Amino acid sequence: MTLAPTKINNKNSVYIRKVHTNIKKIDTPFLEWLTGFVDAGGNFNISLRNYSSQDNKYNSLILTFQIGLNLDDLEVLKFIQKKLGCGKISISKNKCNFFVNDQASLINIIVPVFNFVPLKSSKYFQFLIFEKAVTLIKSKGHLTDRGRNEMIKFYHEIKNPSIYLKASPALSPINKYWLGGFVDGDGSFSAHLNRPVFKFENHVKELPLFKAIVNYFQFGNINTYKTRNNSSQVVTIEFNNIHFLKNVIVSLFTRIKLLNSKNLKDFNYFCILVDIYYYGYHTIPEGKSLAIEITSNWNNFRFSTYKTPFIDFKKKYQILSNIPSPFVIKDGGLRFYRNTLNLVSDKIRITAIDHLNNVAIFSSISECSRILQIDRATIKKYLLNGQIYKNYRFKFNNFIYFDRKEG
Structure with a gap:
C-alpha cells in the first residue's frame, strides 16, 4: 500500500x-x-x-x-x-x-x-x-x-x-504535553532517605534542554558530574522541595493525563509519598512506616517479573489520613504544627517592604535576619501579625504558583 x-x-x-x-x-x-x-x-x-x-x-x-x-x-x-x-x-x-x-x-x-x-x-x-x-x-x-x-x-x-x-538545539517552547513524554522517557519519581524526589538525568550534551526545563518551571537547579568511570559527564535536575512537588508536579500530572508509560505507576505511589511528607505524617510512626514500605517497593509492582502480591498503598494512605495530620496548611501554603502557631521549618522566602516601598526578597528567614540585623523570632512574629516593625513590613513569599496557559 x-x-x-x-x-x-x-x-x-x-x-x-x-x-x-x-x-x-x-x-x-x-x-x-x-x-x-x-x-x-x-x-x-x-x-x-x-x-x-x-x-x-x-x-x-x-x-x-x-x-x-x-x-x-x-x-x-x-x-x-x-x-x-x-x-x-x-x-x-x-x-x-x-x-x-x-x-x-x-x-x-x-x-x-x-x-x-x-x-x-x-x-x-x-x-x-x-x-x-x-x-x-x-x-x-x-x-x-x-x-x-x-x-x-x-x-x-x-x-x-x-x-x-558543538551546537545548541534550536529549542521551541516546552509545553506540558512535551514534558509528559520526556518524563515518560527520562524522568523518575523516586525517593532519597524515604523523601520524595522528582529527577531528570541525561548526558551533559542535553544541558541546553535542561536549562529550558528549569525555565519552564521557573524553579530548580541544574548539576553536572562525571560518572564513576569518568567515561562521560552527566547533567541532572532534582526537585525535592515539598511545596513544589505538591503544588506543581502532583497538581500538573493529576490534572491532565500526560503520562502513558509505566512511570505512571511510580507517579501514583509518588503522590502518596508527597502527601505523607506535605501533611507531616512522616513525623508519626504510622506515616513513617508507610513511607518506608512504599519506597522499599518502589519499582517492583511495575515489572511483570515481580511476583509478590500487590499492595494497595492508596487504601493504606486512606486509613492513615483518618488520623489528624500533624501539619495544618494555612494562608495558601504555609504549614503549621497542628494546634500551634509554630511554622514548620520550611525554607521560607521572605519579602521585606520598607516605608519607601522598596522591596527586598530573601531566600530564608535567616538571610533576612542577617542582612536586616533583626532577630529571627521578631521577624516570625511580624510575619504572622502583619504589623510594621522598624519601618519594615514582612510578607511570606513561599507560595509556588504555576498555571501556564498553553495552546
Missing part, C-alpha cells in the same frame, strides 16, 4: 491520508508527547550493509526511526503505532522495539511529524541528518555515485556524538 503526501494543519493537527482509507487525524497533544518521548529515548539510524571504509562502498542501506523499551512498556509502543498508523514492533526477551523503516512511512509520516513538532534535545541534530538521508532517497539521489557518497557522509555524521556537543 502506498501513501499519499502528508497534509498538515498548522493550527492543531497533522492529517495522514492513506490510499483507500479515510483521513486519520493525529492530535497535536499526542505529537507533543511523542516528541518529548523521542527526545528522551528515540533514535534515527542509518545502516549501510557491507560497508567498506577502504573502498567507501556499501551494498544496500536501511533508514530506521526506532524506540526501544522494556517489555513491560509494550503497550506504549502499541499506542504509538496505532496513533501514527505505521511501523512495526519486535520483541526479544525482555525488550520491545518500535521501528519504522519503510520509505513511504518515513517520507510521509515520520519526517513531517518531526518537522511539525521539532525535537528539543540533541536528537534534533540527529533528525536533521536523517531527514537529509530520507530526502536523498525520495529524489532517488542515493542511486548516483555522488548520492552514495552523500549517504556515507550522513552515516558517519549521525553516529558521531561530538557533533551534538
Whole structure:
C-alpha cells in the first residue's frame, strides 16, 4: 500500500491520508508527547550493509526511526503505532522495539511529524541528518555515485556524538504535553532517605534542554558530574522541595493525563509519598512506616517479573489520613504544627517592604535576619501579625504558583 503526501494543519493537527482509507487525524497533544518521548529515548539510524571504509562502498542501506523499551512498556509502543498508523514492533526477551523503516512511512509520516513538532534535545541534530538521508532517497539521489557518497557522509555524521556537543538545539517552547513524554522517557519519581524526589538525568550534551526545563518551571537547579568511570559527564535536575512537588508536579500530572508509560505507576505511589511528607505524617510512626514500605517497593509492582502480591498503598494512605495530620496548611501554603502557631521549618522566602516601598526578597528567614540585623523570632512574629516593625513590613513569599496557559 502506498501513501499519499502528508497534509498538515498548522493550527492543531497533522492529517495522514492513506490510499483507500479515510483521513486519520493525529492530535497535536499526542505529537507533543511523542516528541518529548523521542527526545528522551528515540533514535534515527542509518545502516549501510557491507560497508567498506577502504573502498567507501556499501551494498544496500536501511533508514530506521526506532524506540526501544522494556517489555513491560509494550503497550506504549502499541499506542504509538496505532496513533501514527505505521511501523512495526519486535520483541526479544525482555525488550520491545518500535521501528519504522519503510520509505513511504518515513517520507510521509515520520519526517513531517518531526518537522511539525521539532525535537528539543540533541536528537534534533540527529533528525536533521536523517531527514537529509530520507530526502536523498525520495529524489532517488542515493542511486548516483555522488548520492552514495552523500549517504556515507550522513552515516558517519549521525553516529558521531561530538557533533551534538558543538551546537545548541534550536529549542521551541516546552509545553506540558512535551514534558509528559520526556518524563515518560527520562524522568523518575523516586525517593532519597524515604523523601520524595522528582529527577531528570541525561548526558551533559542535553544541558541546553535542561536549562529550558528549569525555565519552564521557573524553579530548580541544574548539576553536572562525571560518572564513576569518568567515561562521560552527566547533567541532572532534582526537585525535592515539598511545596513544589505538591503544588506543581502532583497538581500538573493529576490534572491532565500526560503520562502513558509505566512511570505512571511510580507517579501514583509518588503522590502518596508527597502527601505523607506535605501533611507531616512522616513525623508519626504510622506515616513513617508507610513511607518506608512504599519506597522499599518502589519499582517492583511495575515489572511483570515481580511476583509478590500487590499492595494497595492508596487504601493504606486512606486509613492513615483518618488520623489528624500533624501539619495544618494555612494562608495558601504555609504549614503549621497542628494546634500551634509554630511554622514548620520550611525554607521560607521572605519579602521585606520598607516605608519607601522598596522591596527586598530573601531566600530564608535567616538571610533576612542577617542582612536586616533583626532577630529571627521578631521577624516570625511580624510575619504572622502583619504589623510594621522598624519601618519594615514582612510578607511570606513561599507560595509556588504555576498555571501556564498553553495552546
